[in-house]
Amino acid sequence: MLEVRSVSKHFGGAHVVSDVSLKVGKGGIVGLIGPNGAGKTTLFNLIAGTLKPSQGAIHLEGAEITREGAHRRLARGLGRTFQIPRPFAEMTLIENMLAAAQAQTGERLFANWVMPGRVAGEERANAEKAMAHLEFLGLARLAREPARVLSGGQRKLLELGRVLMADPRIILLDEPGAGVNPALLDAIIERVLEINRRGVTFLIIEHNMDLVARLCGHVFVLAAGRLLSEGMPEDVVRDPMVIDAYLGTGAA
């Protein structure tokens, strides 16, 4: 599904990601863990196209996407959320969702006058789809409110919803559990599992090991920009190298 081959990223002299390779198989929920500053979010930004790697290649479903712009990745089926959610704050939830639909005729300037009927048809269909997703995420009653009223956890749900509008095949989630209250955390976990059952692959950055254990079948551990370990979550947390990386040498 997704393959990262010997990818490195350095900013000047700082090697943030060094020679990382990993594979995410179709239909799985894969975790990416590691201490702060390990390079997890940078690796996400490389996969999502927000940053370009200094070396290495990234393949999505067999096609090389290493240097393709960030705005082309969702059309290829790769969606992402952000560590600190980035809703369109002054836009309503429903319009946040509609903005995420792909290949809209009405996004072409002149189509709005030349083929208004087609634009209208797509808008109605997308609005229906958006409401169904908001319903699924428990945000339907806020559909007509601006996104700035949402709590941190709700913003994470909205970001997930926006990505769903594009019918992605793989979703990158950056810390879905950070700063989310326990009740909402359960809601997020349930939704991720449900979306996964529908055939969507996940790659998830997370610090909360309980959440990782509940969601992920396989985890990669990143430390100081390098891949340190990988395996089942319960094995990885017992790996002395991983404990060292998290807690410092000697803690094990």
Place this chain on the structure above:
Amino acid sequence: MLDILAYAAFFLVTALTYGIICLGLNVQWGQTGLFNVGVAGFVAIGAYTSALLTTPDAAGRFGGFGLPVWLGWIAAPLVAGAAAALIGAITLRLRADYLAITTFGIAIAIQLVALNAETLTGGPFGIGFIPRAFAGLEDQPVIFNLANLLLVGLVTALLYYGLERLTRSPWGRVLRAIREDETAAQSLGKNANLFRIQAFALGSAIMGLGGAIGAHFIGFIAPENYVSAMTFQVWAMLIIGGSGNNKGALLGAVLVWGLWSASGALLAAFVPAEYQARAAALQIVFIGVALAALLVFRPRGLLGEEKIVSRFLKD
């Protein structure tokens, strides 16, 4: 009575000309968040383009092609829009503050070209004898002004209708998404640069049209009309009327132009002749005070952006 009617029509034509320019700025700033501080430059491009195409042949100056007025009105937005697309392709990757500095510089450069390229622009003396719409009625000011008001009102209405459709379309929604968070918009598959260039070019084209309409109504243009004070006025109009709202852009234009004209008339009536020139600066002060007061009491302007903008979601 007829004098008042003639003046009212004259006032409204000028105010609507500003309204058109303000609609252009609304596309750029209100919808897309592009900080264009070079409004006057694009207005000038439109005005000079149309003037060169439509004036009679002039000795010592390029052109005077004597083409019909309507052709000038079409060419002005095209040239202003093309210039903006070119400038946008180079500068729109800049962050908001740098874009502001760049557009400010570009507007000054355009004004200096107008001032110094005498063989093209007539230099400091400007271009006169710009053909006016309904020129045959010029000796009857009431009818002449009303006819122009009808024409400019019609153009404004058409433009307003067209822009409303765009604002409420998926295209307009992408602009707002980019304004709110460009990185997120990119991650959702939107080519932010392409949309920003489109919005910049469209907005500047509209400013160019406003410039042409103003030039043909007055019949004379000079470089001193297109200075930063004009940019400031148009910004004040948009912010007072309500950024992100096309109705607000038009309302702000009429109100601010009204304040400008009224304060000008009051100063002329009550300030002794020897202080007139210095007192003129108070006009800008009045607008500044109105702007500051409004931002305290209604930070989103008189008519702010609507909560739900997209069509088909209104009911």
